[in-house]
Amino acid sequence: MASLPVLNQPPHQSGALLDHLARRVRTRSETVLAPLGLRTRHLVTLTVLRDHGSSTQQALAATLGIDSTNLVGLLNDLEADHLIERRRSPQDRRRHVVDLTDAGVKKLAKAEFALAAVEDEVLAALTFEQREQLYSLLQQATAATDVVACAGSEDEPMPPPMRS
CATH class of the missing domain: 1.20.5 (Single alpha-helices involved in coiled-coils or other helix-helix interfaces)
Incomplete structure (x- = not known):
């Protein structure tokens, strides 16, 4: 059976390679984050708080692109491990402000160090x-x-x- 020529197709398609590489990074990342008690969604939240500072829960949900109900569960995990703290907003007592704690900064640094090693491995x-x-x-x-x-x-x- 002869193969049909494909017209106007680029010589290389990167999507499958990017997906394969992303799966390897994700699998290895989950492996190194698990002993730290972190998942990717925790890491992203901690990173956003470190890079952008304190945030209301509503603004954080928008930044992360997740439903506020799901954010509450995520923040409960991080707060239970003392990585973040929530407090009432002084400007609007109905809102909560989320802050990264010193323990959160340290845990994030450990996670980033571990993830750098994953990148070194995967991109060796x-x-x-x-x-x-x-x-x-x-x-x-x-x-x-x-x-x-x-x-x-x-x-x-x-x-x-x-x-x-």
Whole structure:
């Protein structure tokens, strides 16, 4: 059976490779985060709080792109481990402000160190310069798709890209 030629197809398609690499990173990341008592969603929340400072629960839910009900469960996990604290907003007593604790800063640093080792493992075939170029290209592609996604839906804001 002869294969049919495909017209106007780019010579390389990166989607499957990116997905494969992402699965490897995700699997290894989950493995190194588990002993720290963290999941990816915890890590993203802690990173947002570190990088952007205190936040109301409502603003944090919007930044993370999750329902406020789901955020409460997530924050309960982090608060139980003393990684964040919630307090009433002095400006509006109906709102809660979420802060990263010193323990949260330390745990996040440990997690980022562990995740850097995962990247070193998964991207070992690339030189430092190639890894920097990959990061720059992925950041550029992500920024472009974030603009398209945000233009299409205000309900799904994207979290900022993380760099370990």
